Amino acid sequence: MTLDSPARDAARSRSSAELIRAEDAVLAHNYHPLPVVIARAEGAWVQDVEGRRYLDMLAGYSALNFGHRHPALVAAAHRQLDELTLTSRAFRNDRLAGFAEGLAELTGLDLTLPMNTGAEAVESAIKVARKWAYDVKGVPPDQATIVVAANNFHGRTTTIVGFSSDPVAREGFGPFAPGFRVVPYNDLAALTDAVDETTAAVLIEPIQGEAGVLIPDEGYLMGVRELTLRTGTLFIADEIQSGLGRTGTTLAVDYEGVRPDAVLLGKALGGGIVPVSAVVARRDVLGVLHPGEHGSTFGGNPLAAAVGSAVVDLLRTGEFQRRAAQLGEVLRAGLAELTGKGVVAYRCRGLWAGIDVDPAIGTGREISERLMQEGVLVKDTHGSTIRLAPPLTITQEDLEAALATLATVLT
Incomplete structure (x- = not known):
């Protein structure tokens, strides 16, 4: 992950807690975001203002299908900005x-x-x-x-x-x-x-x-x-x-x-x-x-x-469609392993899954917060349901690590 310039780092000198308080003071409260303040990102990984890294398993509600700052997309934007x-x-x-x-x-x-x-x-x-x-x-x-x-x-x-x-x-x-x-x-x-x-x-x-x-x-x-x-x-x-x-x-x-x-x-x-x-x-x-x-x-x-x-x-080329299908089978198999071990039910199609967690373990929000503490970012929806939508560029190793983290949090 490319580091920012010293000047930009100085502009980001406030801590996560300070920035959260500042946001809450000046923004409409139409969102209830997780308490993480992201400053940098590349691929499937993001980094907060303190430098801690997280695996992004939400991908901007599918807006980041190709990961953060995909080089081909960034290059296209740069070229056009100059014209x-x-x-x-x-x-x-x-x-x-x-x-x-x-x-x-x-x-x-x-x-x-x-x-x-x-x-x-x-x-x-x-x-x-x-x-x-x-x-x-x-x-x-x-x-x-x-x-x-x-x-x-x-x-x-x-x-x-x-x-x-x-x-x-x-x-x-x-x-x-x-x-x-x-x-x-x-x-x-x-x-x-x-x-x-x-x-x-x-x-x-x-x-x-x-x-x-x-x-x-x-x-x-x-x-x-x-x-x-x-x-x-x-x-x-x-x-x-x-x-x-x-x-x-x-x-x-x-x-x-x-x-x-x-x-x-x-x-x-x-x-x-x-x-x-x-x-x-x-x-x-x-x-x-x-x-x-x-x-x-x-x-x-x-x-x-x-x-x-x-x-x-x-x-x-179909490369990303194939990756989603292939890694989707890894995701499906991992969720099947967790069924009955904290997962009540799941629905999976490609690299997209809705997971119903046993309410006795926690709400979707609580599960999301626990995963955040372990370095994995997801988002809850209704009740005790969370969803996973990682970038299609995620590696199988990172996907399996996220599933292992989910298993740890659920148990």
Whole structure:
């Protein structure tokens, strides 16, 4: 890990405890982070201001699929910083076409709507789905509905939390936008009952990450695709966390050979360097947008496009998808060994796992804090569930060491 310059070290002279107190004094308390203050990072490892190293088993909720400061991504960002960073979409730039071409090839779809954050991609997809329903499907004005799954996590805007079933995300933020129907996840019968002539789209996560890495039954995604085709409804897959190699395939829907009408990408698309997201869809779907109907000052900026193109290049060879699949088997085997030894149940797909810990041992937060003390960083979700999402660049040795640490903490 490269050390910082003396000048930068001097600027970071405050201790972790001092910085935590300073943050709490001046930041909104919308997060409850673990009490670790990270100052440097490389690959799968981070270092706090006191110099202690930790193995990062969260990878920025999959935003760091390629690890911290991947050399190819950092180099792409540096090159672009020396040339051009922003034009707005009032003008064209020389990076955007290549970025969109790469995403089309990677996803098997046609057009890209570049945005910045995952929530922006979801909001954009909602607008596009409604416009498509009116212009193409013939739904009467202002009558379009979108079907979503319970326990979803698609972002934090008021529209999105309005169809969340998580009271912490939802309560206190109404009134909410109408037009959404919530059905149980992984329930094709309920989904079928909810779709009618007003339905513009079915919007789901192929794997529900925030809910605890919930993986649907085999055939569910294919059933969603068949239902939406039969009813003339869009299938929108939110792959913001699950996509770009995380599950051992480029997209999580690839496990069932499903091609949605639109795919939402984010997090890892920016390589952990800049926020980048995109709606990638069929030509006739994104084709409903006309100049002035939707936009973003920073969406598709040259810096984001350069980094996003470098991310696409890393995925072209399939190396990271294969690593996720192979190391995912190591992760699965390690969790199977711990089942009954503190682990009640687990769900694993590639290098992504949700682990239900025996509540008698501790809450998810308590387990996360104990792991932090042992040099491993993870994040809890609900109750006594923690999730693991290490960088796809992690070595097998480091992954096995993290599993050994988990075993120690649980016993």
